[in-house]
Structure formats: structure tokens, C-alpha cells
Amino acid sequence: MTHTVFITLKFILERKRQTVVSILGVSIGVAAFIVMASLMNGFQKYFIEQAIDLNAHITIKVKPEANPSKIGKKYFGDDVLLNVYGLKPPDKRDKISNYRFIISNYSKDPQFLGLAPHLVGQGIIRFSTIERSATIIGIDPNLERKASVIDKFIVNKRLNSLVTDRNSIIIGKLLAKDLGIEEHNKKVLIVFPNGVVEVFKVVDFFNSGITTLDQTRVYMNIRTYQAILGRPNEVNEIIVKLKDVNQAQKLSIAIERETGYYAESWQKAYKNFLQLFKIQNYITYMIVFAVLVVSAFGIFNIIMMIVMEKKKDIAILMAMGYERGDIVKIFTLQGLINGLVGAFLGSLVGYSIQEWLVSLNLDVEGLVRAKGFILDRSLVYYIYGVLFAFLFSLLASFYPSYRASKLNPVDIFRSG
Amino acid sequence: MLVLIDLRMVNKIIGQEHILKDVNLSVYKGEFLSIIGPSGSGKSSLLYIVGLLDRPSSGEILIEEKTIDFSDQKRLSEVRNKKFGFVFQFHYLINELTLTENVMVPLLKAGIPIRKARERALSLLEMVGLKGKESRKPYQISGGEQQRVSIARALSNNPDLIIADEPTGNLDSKNTQIVMDMFKELNKEGKTIVMVTHEMDLANQTNRIISMRDGRVVSV
Ligand SMILES: Nc1ncnc2c1ncn2[C@@H]1O[C@H](COP(=O)(O)OP(=O)(O)O)[C@@H](O)[C@H]1O
Ligand SMILES: [Mg+2]
Numbered sequence: 001m002t003h004t005v006f007i008t009l010k011f012i013l014e015r016k017r018q019t020v021v022s023i024l025g026v027s028i029g030v031a032a033f034i035v036m037a038s039l040m041n042g043f044q045k046y047f048i049e050q051a052i053d054l055n056a057h058i059t060i061k062v063k064p065e066a067n068p069s070k071i072g073k074k075y076f077g078d079d080v081l082l083n084v085y086g087l088k089p090p091d092k093r094d095k096i097s098n099y100r101f102i103i104s105n106y107s108k109d110p111q112f113l114g115l116a117p118h119l120v121g122q123g124i125i126r127f128s129t130i131e132r133s134a135t136i137i138g139i140d141p142n143l144e145r146k147a148s149v150i151d152k153f154i155v156n157k158r159l160n161s162l163v164t165d166r167n168s169i170i171i172g173k174l175l176a177k178d179l180g181i182e183e184h185n186k187k188v189l190i191v192f193p194n195g196v197v198e199v200f201k202v203v204d205f206f207n208s209g210i211t212t213l214d215q216t217r218v219y220m221n222i223r224t225y226q227a228i229l230g231r232p233n234e235v236n237e238i239i240v241k242l243k244d245v246n247q248a249q250k251l252s253i254a255i256e257r258e259t260g261y262y263a264e265s266w267q268k269a270y271k272n273f274l275q276l277f278k279i280q281n282y283i284t285y286m287i288v289f290a291v292l293v294v295s296a297f298g299i300f301n302i303i304m305m306i307v308m309e310k311k312k313d314i315a316i317l318m319a320m321g322y323e324r325g326d327i328v329k330i331f332t333l334q335g336l337i338n339g340l341v342g343a344f345l346g347s348l349v350g351y352s353i354q355e356w357l358v359s360l361n362l363d364v365e366g367l368v369r370a371k372g373f374i375l376d377r378s379l380v381y382y383i384y385g386v387l388f389a390f391l392f393s394l395l396a397s398f399y400p401s402y403r404a405s406k407l408n409p410v411d412i413f414r415s416g
Numbered sequence: 417m418l419v420l421i422d423l424r425m426v427n428k429i430i431g432q433e434h435i436l437k438d439v440n441l442s443v444y445k446g447e448f449l450s451i452i453g454p455s456g457s458g459k460s461s462l463l464y465i466v467g468l469l470d471r472p473s474s475g476e477i478l479i480e481e482k483t484i485d486f487s488d489q490k491r492l493s494e495v496r497n498k499k500f501g502f503v504f505q506f507h508y509l510i511n512e513l514t515l516t517e518n519v520m521v522p523l524l525k526a527g528i529p530i531r532k533a534r535e536r537a538l539s540l541l542e543m544v545g546l547k548g549k550e551s552r553k554p555y556q557i558s559g560g561e562q563q564r565v566s567i568a569r570a571l572s573n574n575p576d577l578i579i580a581d582e583p584t585g586n587l588d589s590k591n592t593q594i595v596m597d598m599f600k601e602l603n604k605e606g607k608t609i610v611m612v613t614h615e616m617d618l619a620n621q622t623n624r625i626i627s628m629r630d631g632r633v634v635s636v
Contacts, residue, residue: 003524014512316508319469320522321497323490410470
């Protein structure tokens, strides 16, 4: 073993230009992999965490309105091509009638950490001359706390004001910005669908980081809202917090069966996003894979070139008693060492880029708002990066090494 | 005299070319044998077979009376490593290695630890008159010196046989004589040497001359 390692190390150290080129190729690939993976997964995990926090693990709702194509199927079977026009909303009132029972019943189950009633509707909020449409959510602050992490998103932690002052509201930070409200305790008008117009005091702001929510949400006390809409004791949504978020899909099905209401797990609510993330992952990993393939080709080319250049050395090594296996080892090891050093350097570069990215103080505005990049700096990506580099450089250097070992020394000596 | 290597009815055919024809040759222990003949007469081809680098198309080769099995690559490599030392017309030194390291290459393959291999390489280099140049690279010394390094390398595992194919073919007369004197000295110390040359006055300095023509040994 010493003899092959000895020669390999000499080849690596004495052919600096080629060594540097192949190491650089691999380190770029590995760094790209680490950075891309941590950026993408960081964003996705953050988004999902926020989404789970905000939208409840399960939301129990009144059944959504019938879907026209489903009606056809219901009466004529799956194969029917039929559309129903002029469908009216069902007469059934938008409410969960036995909500107290549902809440108290599931609260006993240790899998459920909390349940809270919502009354959700639309309205128009006006400040001086500016109007915006808003989603108004009536909440019971004390139950809400147990069923969500709303406190986390309330800027000045004045959720309790909704209890003490029945005419106070908390509005989304971006909504406030749109309306031109910069400090709290401003008075705003809300126009409700039933024509009622009321004055409210904005006591705090809601800042989740999810743009669409921060632009539309208004929280008020559920009793106030019920009174204004003339719907005392009515709720149309129950949010549920679970001990284990991964059970949401399963438990939502159980709830649907047991209550007859529609129960939507966070996975279902964010199905489109989760699918989008899958596609995003495919694309990113394909790009990174391509980068790694290119760097593997770098190693392949360089080892191939060295083998071609070193035919005479290979011939004399064989004449001096080196076996074909020794020749394979010498060149494969060369590729592997380049690959592993490249992987190590690439990890360092990847780490530095991560450091740099998190140190950036950017205002990112899009699907989510954040200060700077959100990274998932898991060790797993480093391990995968190094593993890929190892495998690729093994594959890339094996063939040239094998070719080298098949050279016939006599042919080489004859050709001079 | 004891026979070190025995070739019996060796033929080598490559494609349509009949390169060696019914060659019978015994190399005796301790002799300095030279093979002469015009270019293309098959001298190198014969040497490759003697050196177990090439397999004959037919015929038999015995080393110390044991028939060589050409399918046993591991054994062939081991014989080349421990029993033979090769010197070619071109030195075939590895440019990435220093002179010392070049001489160490066969020693390491033989399983000798690095420290010991280095010590032995240094003393061999001193023996061939290259003391002080041990850490140079092959391209930093003259052609005559390069050939002396390859002799030192050939000697590293203390082989029984030195196989040399026109070892002075690329050297001026002064360096040619240095190399010849070295070979004679080694022969005196007991090494068996087989040397191909096409210069009669070099052949005349050896114990025995055989001559080749058109793939046949024509005089022994
Ligand atoms: N690979 C080959 N294919 C066909 N003929 C070859 C090959 N190698 C050598 N020869 C022929 O074999 C003959 C002997 O060559 P060689 O042993 O090199 O002679 P020498 O060393 O005496 O000059 C020459 O005629 C040469 O052309
Ligand atoms: Mg020749």
C-alpha cells in the first residue's frame, strides 16, 4: 500500500496546476450544493413553520360549497361530462352549531393542545380617506392563545386589550402601512357586509412575515363581532393545535368523520405550496447534480490526461514489478484525494457563503418577509456533499485508471 | 555452470510478423552476456521475453529450472521486482520524483519501509557517483547521470539479473565507458547481466556474445 500512496501523493503535489483545477471543480460543486440546499430548505422549512403556526394545525369549517363538477358525478357516476351552471350558495347557514361541545370534547384528548372558535368574515376598513378590504376574524383571546401562537406575531403583545376594550382591534402590519397608520390607538372605521359601520381603536399590529396575511387580517373580540353581525353565539371556524403536527392529516379525517364538519389539515391547506416546493427541490437538485457531474468530468479529464501523459511511467512501473492493481490504485486514489480535498474545501467555502448570507441585512419581500436569508444549516448537507464528491470522483477516476492498468508496457517501450 | 534462465524453442509472432524464430538460449549465472545484431533483428523482443514483460507465442522459459507460468501475473510482477533490474536506452525516470525517490520506487513495492528505502537509495546513488544530487529531479541532470540513476534503480532490490537494452545508446563515448565500467564491476561482484547493443567494441568487453539476425540466434 505504501508504494501506491507514495507515488499518488507525489503526482498530486508535483502536478499542482492539474491538482488545483480538479480540486476547484469539486469544491465549487460541493459549495453550490451546500448553499443551495440550505437556502432552499431553510426557506421551505421557515415557510412551513410559519404556515403551520399561523393557519392552525387543523381548521374545522363549515363544508365548502358544492363543486359543480361533483354534482354531476354524484348523480351520474364518475364518467360523466357535465357541468352545472347557476349554482346558488346552499341555504344552510355558515355556522358550526355545536361548537362548544366540539371544543370541550376534543380538549379532553391529550393529542389536542388547544381549540379556539373563530367567526370569520369580510369587511372594509377605512382610515381617513383610504379604504382596504379585510378579513375580519373574531377571536376569544384566551382560547386563541392555547390554540395558536398568535402572541408571537403581535408586535406589542397587547392581545389582552381585545378583552378589556371590546372596541379595540389588532390589524396586520402591512394593512396598517397601506392605510397610513404608523402608531397604535388610531381610530378606524369598519364597514360590515350587513351595513353596520363602527369605530374601532387599533391597539396593536399583527406581523407574521407572510405577506398576504399581514396585508388583510383584522382581529377583534368574537363577542363584539357576533353582536355586530347579529349572530350571537355563532362561530364558523374552530382552530386546533395538536401535540404532533405530523398527525394533522390523520386527525383531520377523524374529526370530519366524528363531527360531520369539514376539517382541513395544514398539509391540505398548503397543498399547492408543498407541491411547488417539491418541484423546486427537483429543479435545484438537478442543477446541483449537473454542477457535480461537470466537476466529476473535470476529474475524469485530468486523470485521463495524466494517464496519457504518463504512459512511459506506467510502463516502467510495471517493468519494475508494479501490478495492474497497483496502477489502478495510484490513479483512482489520485482522483479520490482530489475529490475529498475538493469536498473539504467546498464545505469550507459553503460554510463561509452561509455565514455571509446570514450576515446580510436585506429586506426580503415576497411570499414571506424576512431580514436576510433564512438558512437551514444542517450538517446533513455537508455530509451529502462530501459523500457525493467521494462517489463522483471515484466513478470519474476509475475508468481512466482501469485504462492505465490495461496498457501493455512492451508496446510503450517499443514506441520509444 | 548453473543456468539462470533457459529459453526453449521460443517463438514470437505479432500479427503477420514472425519476430522470434525457434530461439534457444541459456543465460548462465554470473555471466555478462551481450546480444548484438542489426536493427530490427529482434534483440529487444527477445529481451522483453527474458524479462518476463512479454509472453512468447510458443516455447518455454525456465528460471532456475522452473517453468514460468505467464498467466500468473502476480508471480511475474514479483520476479521482475525482486530478481530483475531493467535498464533501457531511455532512462524512463519519473519526472515528479527526485532521484532518491526514483530509486525508492522498486524498494517500496518490495515492501521495504520508507526510511529504509531512502537509506538504501541514497547509498546506491552514492555508488553510481551522484552524491550531492539526490534531491534533484531527473530533468535537472545530464543524460549520463540519468542513466546512472536508472542503474541505481535497477540495482535497488539487489537483483540476480540485470537486463539492459542498449543502455549506452543515447550516451557519448565518455559516459558510455562509465556505464560499461559499472556493469563490469557489478558483474565482477556476481551479478548476471544480459545487454543488448549494436556496438561491437562494447560487446567485446563482455564474457560472451550472441548475435541475432531476422529473429534467429545465428551464433552463440
Ligand atoms: N508491435 C509490433 N507489431 C509488428 N511488428 C513488430 C512490432 N514490434 C516490433 N516489430 C517488428 O519486430 C522486429 C523486431 O523488433 P525489435 O525486437 O525491436 O528489434 P531490435 O531491438 O533488434 O531492433 C522488427 O522487424 C519490428 O519491425
Ligand atoms: Mg531494440
